[in-house]
Amino acid sequence: MLSRLTVLGLVALSALPVRAADADWPAFGRDATNRNFSALGLIDRGNVARLRPAWLFQTGVTGYFQAQPVMVESTLYVSTTGNNVAALDARTGRALWTYTHRARTEKIFGPPSNRGVAVAGGLVYQATMDGRVIALDAKTGALVWDHEAVRPEEGETETASGLAETLGGKPVQGSSRLGFKMPPLVAEGLVIVGVTGAGYGLHVEDAQGGLDGGAVVGIEGGYGRRGWLAAYDAKTGAERWRWYVTKEDGWEGDFVAKTADGEPLHRDVAAERSAAPAHREAWRVGGGSLWMTPAHDPELGLIYLGTGNPAPQNFGLSRPGDNLYTMSLVALDIRTGKLRWHYQQVPHEQWGYDVASPPVLLDWRAPDGRTVKAVASASKTGWVYVHDRATGALLQRSEPLIAQKNLYQPPSPEGTVVSPGPLGAVSWPPTAYDPNTGRAYIQVRHGAATYTVKTVPGGPGRPEIRYTETSEARGEPSFSTLSAVDLAGSGRILWSVRAGSRLSGGTLATAGGLVFSGEEDGHLDAHDAETGKILWRFQCGAGISGPAVTYALDGRQYVAVAAGGASFTKGSGFGTGDALLVFALPE
Known part of the structure; x- marks a missing residue:
């Protein structure tokens, strides 16, 4: 149940005018461009050092608080871990209503x-961890409709229990469970959302907790799920179309030798x-999970989304071929869900x-001076790709954001060290883009992993098992940077600032010349957008894992x-929390 708010103090009003169009934060990423940029500049380089807490709201649900709030017509809407929702007075933090998810x-x-809600047409939309898409009345929090899109346990196998003994007693989790984490996209009368959990197959937890809480192990065999994105009627919740990530006819592709x-x-x-x-x-x-909210171009009638890894993860011989359309940036027709184009980053x-x-x-x-409508994708491989929005043609690849090592070298029995590892360079946290300067501000994780192919001999009535184990590479550097990249033309890295702890949650850029970025140790930092210098920081009491x-x-x-921490805070010395913190300038 959501608890009451705590008010820390009030701040004075500013006399400076604000355009009504700039005042709200009406959707994830602020709008369907996913730029995470605001034209507000009342807080700027010159006064951000005076930023102070205005109020906070404690949700009463501790841990993994990754949501980006949404502000519409003076009401702030926020979802918590466990899919509870609160509507708050955006001036004071007073709770207007709460919804407790069961x-x-x-x-x-x-x-x-859960990473956030969407608000449109007097309704608050949320896609839940237990496979439901729901709509709440924005004024009261009353449930308007509830559509069960998938049962997380559907399609699970019983293989896991039998493998635990075979793999030396290590806990084995069964076939991937489908659910939702992304904030929905609401556009053209549709609520659009995709499932996560499709690309794992069976996986094993190691004794040390492994990468991000568990060593992900790709076990040979068909233990994954099929990822999908679907559109639901915004008024009724009825499904209108569904697009599956894995291609039914010809998912092997061309067996390409290069990206x-x-x-x-x-x-x-x-x-x-x-x-x-x-x-x-x-x-x-x-496989092919869908982690985050698509972007939408209403003029072209297209949505753009990234797809996840094929299943089983890290083990390829039981899924020969290019595995279309996993690991891709794809463009779909918003009205039908039909594929318009795709660009597979890693076949x-x-x-x-x-x-x-x-x-x-x-x-x-373009080099000839033309302006091209484009879509950018910051990748785990360490590059930012920029494509023609209409055709998918690659226009530009940025400079590498990290030091790449043995990139695309396959796992081996001896253990192959590869950088980046599965947590970076750029994971799900969103990138901020300032359209006035053409700069993107990106949280980058630097680190390597060791990919080891292992074989467990068979026995009476038991076949041989091959699997790939992924673990953090010993002796390799591991740190985070906030980096500014020119995406308007050159792809150059303009500056890069090393963080004191791992960065998470994504970035926010403003017309005040500021970039806000959160750290896992609880600090929210405000950087000078020109230089990267930290101008202000505040210890929020728990890891920042949402934008x-x-x-x-x-x-x-x-x-x-x-400020609620994240799964990777386990064992790091940084705790979890339950607070939404709101800051403003004092009088």
Whole structure:
């Protein structure tokens, strides 16, 4: 149940005018471009050092608080871990109503985190961890409709229990469970959302907690699920269309030797082709989670989204081929869900390089001076890709955001060290883009992983088992940077600032020349957008794992962020929390 708020203090009103169009934060990413940019500039480089807490709201639900709030018509809407929702007076934090979610199953994928709601047409929409899409009355919080899109446990196998003994007693989680984490996109009378959890298959937890709480292990065999994105009627919740990530006919693709941008994949194509006849149905459990909210271009009638890894993760011989359309940036017709184009960043992926960060719409300057409507995708591989929004043609690849090592070298029995590992360079946290300067501000994780192929001998009535274990690479550097990249034309890294702890949650840029970025140790930092210098920071009491927002009321600008930690805070010395903190300038 959501608890009462705590008011820390009030701040004075500013006399500076604010355009009504700039005052709200009406959707995830602020609008359907996913830019996470605000034209507000009441808080700027010159006064941000005076920023102070205005109020906070404690949800009463501790942990994994990753949501980005939404502010519409003086009301702030926020969802918590466990899919509870609160509507708050955006001036004071007073609770207007609360909704307590009652999950229909405890069998969910991963921690019970939720990354935000959508508000449109007098309704608040949320996609839940237990596979439901719901609509609440924005004024009262009353449930308007509740559509069960998927049961998380559907399609699970019983193989996990039998494998635990085989794999040395290590806990084995069963086939992937489907659920929702992304904030929905509401557009053209549709509520659009995609499932996570499709691309894991069976996985094992190691004794040390492993990467992000568990060593992800790809076990040979068809243990995954088929990822999908669906559109629901905004008034009734009825499903209007569904697009599946894995291609039913021809998901093997062309067995390419290089990525589309020319990087060698080091594949054993002969072995894959030989294995293909025995795995013609692999697409049925082929993975492809959808982690974050699509961008939308209403003029083209297209939405843009990134897709996740194929299943089983990190083990490719039981899914021969390119595994279309996993690991891709895709464009779909918003009215029908039909695929218009795709760009596969990593065919036959084996390293956990989901295309997870939300795509960003921007204008790109061609060398001949033309302006091209473009879409950018910041990737786990360490580059930012910029594409023609209409055709998918690659316009630009940025400079590498990290030091890449053994990129696309396959897992091996000896253990292959590869940088980046599965947590970076750019995971699901959103990128901020300033359309006035053409700069993107990106949280980048630097680190490597060791990918080791292991074999467990068979026995009486028990076949041999092969799997790939992923663990943090020892002796390799591990840190985070906030980086500014020119996406308007050159793709150059303009500056990069190393953080004191791991960065998470994403970035917010403002017309005040500021970039807000959260750290896992609880600090919310305000950087100078020109230089990266930290101008202000505040210890929020728990790890920042959701993106900040800014809004204005009565001439006063606020900055709001959730502080609740994240799954990776386990064992790090940094705790979890339950607070939504809101800041403003004092009088």
